[in-house]
Amino acid sequence: MNEIKWYPSQERVNNSNMIRFMQFINQKLDTDLGHYDQLYKWSVDHIPDFWAALWDFAGIVASQPYDRVVDNLDKMPGANWFPGARMNFAENLLRYRDDRMALSFKAETADSYQISYAELYNRVACLARSLKDRGIKPGDRVTGFIPNMPEAIIAMLAAVSLGAVWSSCSPDFGIKGVLDRFGQIRPKMLIAADSYRYKGKSIDCLDRLSRIVDQIPSIQTVVVVPYGKNRSNIKSIANAVHYDEFVSSENGLEIEFVQLPADHPLYIMYSSGTTGLPKCMVQSAGGVLVNQVKEHILHTDLTRDDTIFYFTTCGWMMWNWLTCALAVGATVVLFDGNPFHPDPGALWQMAQDERITVFGTSAGYLAALENTGACPGIDYDLKSLRTILSTGSPLSPEQFDYVYTRIKQDVQLASISGGSDINGCFAGGSPMGPVYSGELQCRCLGMSVKAYDENGQSVTNQRGELVCTAPAPSMPIFFWNDPDGAKYRAAYFKDYPGVWCHGDYIQITETGGVIFYGRSDATLNPGGVRIGTAEIYRQVETIEAVADSVVIGQRWGNDVRVVLFVVMKEGCILTESLKDEIKQVIRSNASPRHVPAKIVAVMDIPYTLNMKKVELAVKNVVENQHVTNREALSNPDSLECFRDLPELKY
Template identity: 65%
Template sequence: MSKLLWTPSKERIEQTNMFRFMGEINQRFGKNFQTYPELHQWSVDNIADFWTVLWDFVGVKASTSYTQVIDDPAKMPGAKWFEGAKLNFAENMLKYRDDQLAIVFQGEGAEPVRITYAQLYDQVARLAKSLRDMGVKTGDRVAGFMPNMPQTVMAMLAAASIGAIWSSCSPDFGIKGVLDRFGQIKPKVLFTANGYRFKGKDLDSLEKISGVVNQLPSLEKLVVVPYTQERADISALPNAIHFQDFISREDGLEIEFEQLPFDHPLYIMYSSGTTGLPKCMVQSAGGILVHHLKELVLHTDLKREDNIFYFTTCGWMMWNWLTSSLGVGATIIQYDGQPFHPDAEVLWKMAQDEKVTVFGTSAGYIAALMDQEGQPGKHYDLSSVRAVLSTGSPLSIEGFEWVYREVKEDLQLASIAGGTDLNGCFALGNPMGPVYAGELQCRGLAMDVAAFDENGQPVINQQAELVCCKPFPSMPIYFWEDPDGKKYHKAYFDKYPGVWHHGDFITVTERGGVVMYGRSDATLNPGGVRIGTAEIYRVVENFEEIADSVVVGQNWDNDVRVILFVKMAEGQALTDDVINKLRAGIRQNASPRHVPAKVIEVPDVPYTLNMKKVELAVKKVIENKPVENTDALANPQALDFYKDIPELSK
């Protein structure tokens, strides 16, 4: 049984948006729901009614109302949402034009930049006019190769106001990684900063961008945003213009928000691309709008007075998710730089100084802070923080306990999980509910999430495949250059026809929470029994001698054996004693099947640019299979260490 870590007070529950929303459902439909599980069950049984109330509750701004919410709640893929509605995503993000702060930008080692809602509207209006004047139209692609900074948000909103489609990568992507993405979607305009900051160094982006623009014949304009230099030399870059020279100088402009169908494209997002060219997933303006507002307003309990921070780059869906907080009128806090420079707790100092109320980060960041014995709650005043969000990979039980011990006792820790594909979550936080160690609090409202066994049957308290049995509005509307929909169908619907198969391994608990175990395609199968890697990582993370690890299954003697690769902490050696303790710990805390057949030391562990371990790439290398797209990795050279390891041949 999971350990109970936190329960919200009755007063706190009754102040949540979720509680108000439940009251709205009770009033409209004659219900008497008192708990989240009741509300969730009703929401998946009454998809159309749920989204009708949600639309009103979050105040969607539309010039034309919808004729029906969904044409067929049993149809997946292909259900049509909010037909007849005309709206604009950017208009919904810019409902407020007052002097409240919209964005606080903290660049590494720099003074914060503060932008009000009135200033943001003005900047977007001027940028949108410039884009229109150069010929950007509805359906054109506008891309960003940008740090997580205000001008990235402005460019996205300006593009969306016209009905252009936005797509972005962060500046740590390599040239091939950028071209693998933007080369497919053929942008008309590309925004780039002249550089970015990391670990106290100014890094140049223009040399890299020169290798990109020369291979993007669709590009008509390269807009260079000042960051590391006030006015960099861009004379060698074709069609380049400084941001200051591109943005209109007219004052008092009103934005012409194109009124577009609910399913008009807004974003193109990308799969990780570690198994070939990244898939280009096209997501709708209306779908992203209502899905994000559901997650922010209800599950995150976001309100106008909140200051919300998420540590992210523009190459990760959490950037899009954070930016949608503007639709609530909250203040978004952006950080660009290395999160451990100049010290391990720099983000928590920022949380103190900016009175952050919702602090979002990754499980990897929390694990790294634990390794460094961080104690942010002791060193900083975190009285403003009421919620910590964690995603990117499963947060260990020890990670949960560390947050309550070293950050703050009275807060909601919401471990959240979903994917780039839906630009949102399947399981996430419930501000009305308790927090149990290692467990995501709930499945999302109107998300018919289940764990399917190998026979396609839902199971409780068993590890199985994450599926969603009913459609949801943020599903990709299509994949780019996939006219017959074959790639789209293969990605999600081949395994269980009519049911979204996500490729994660989960347990749904008897109380409706979710435990995540990582990718099911990286699942280990020793003796034909499927086990997740998360349980092994959880044990390994408790060993101070080990800095990092990656687990894979190796095909061996008509079976699969578990191989554990470990990166030792500085000054530590992989001795027989450490190996024996590891195996004993895994046997005791996981199961005998989890015990690795081999424990092998490596100098580094490979990660994607979004800081996810690439178990599949390691598995391919040890099986002498090609890894097709190493540009999707943050440290591709790490894979070299896994080639031709003698121990794996015996």
């Protein structure tokens, strides 16, 4: 069992939303649930009762109640959630109209500015009126090519208030990356920023925007949002209009929230697209709402008194997730720019200034922060901070140590994991239980998560495939351009029909926690033994001279050999003695089977636009296979570092 890094005080447990929810269920259904393990088991054994209780506890706003929670729990994919209900997603996020702070926006070195709940409602009302006047109606796609700024949230809420379907990309996407996404879904309107800032530089978006619009003929209107104070010249962009000219100037408008079925499409999310065109995953308003509200209220213990931040862009599902905190009435902090500009403490200065209580980030950010030697807990006043969330890749025990020694000792470090596929989490945090080093605290309520061994049997304390054996509300209702559902079934159900196979390699521990070992499609198989890539990264991160790494399994002879690529820190060289040191650390702390057959120095490592390492693309280059979608990478030129390497010829 791993070391306990944190345990909640009894006061914190007693005051948690999770305890209140448990008491709510005990009273309502005459149960006797007393701790999280009992609550979790009940939630997956009584799935309709759980989601019905969550619906009531969260106060979901609906003009018409559902007839039943779900039509058929044995149907996956295809279960219909909350049939009969009529509702609107935006109405649930705009239920508050007071002077409490809704949004606080910070752009690199600029001062932050705030928008109250009342002002947010008014801004959404004005934009919604203009969208309606331009003919936006239920089912139309409205897209955003925009930084993480208030106008992105305002545009999303205005669009979905009318029943339109929202989809977004961040402005660091290249032209092909945007076309591969928006080109498939044929949007009627595009809302885009004229520029954004990164590392203190202003980066113009208008040339790319013009070329994107020229190649998507379905776009009838382009609304251009100024990132700075000055208007840009938009004459080169077809059907373009300035944001301030487009938005209604009427005062006191009421939003006409279009009431729609709970399974009406809300978002179109995208797979990473590293193995072909991105899959367009369509998710429902009711499903996303109840799942994200569950995660905010119960797993994150969020209240109106909280200030929540997540370092994300509009091209990552964590933006959609963060936005739903408005349904709780919390203050949402938005940041746009480089998190290390002007220095590594940028986000922690913001955490201090904004009195952030829930700070969300990625394992990659925490690793990069540690490499700078930063000590946020010493340099900044973080007394307001009670929870740190991390996702994107497995969080190593060493990173747990870093958080608790250099950031804050009394903080809940909740590593969470799910995906764009479900716009939420399969495993996450619990305010009721301890934090074990290297583990996610729990499987999320209502998600029937198991680990399957190679025989398709559920196992505990053994590694296996992450599966979900029952439907959940935020699973996609369909894939775009997939009329017979073949792409959808192939994505998750080909290995175990009727069971969602997520593609992660995990272990469910005896304490109920979850350890992630990386993507199962990147799992290494030397000698037929499955090894998670995260196990190797965990050891390499302890090597002072190594800045970054990626590991693959290279086909060699009739087997697979493990190849580790490393990026060296400035001034460091990969010597034979350093290779021996790396191998010894891996052998001692993992196993002899984890030891790479080859260790090769490279200049760069490929990452997706959402900052995830792309092991499969590296493997394809090494084995002279085609990489189908370089536009899905933030640094596609890095792939050339792995081509025709002489070290891999013998």
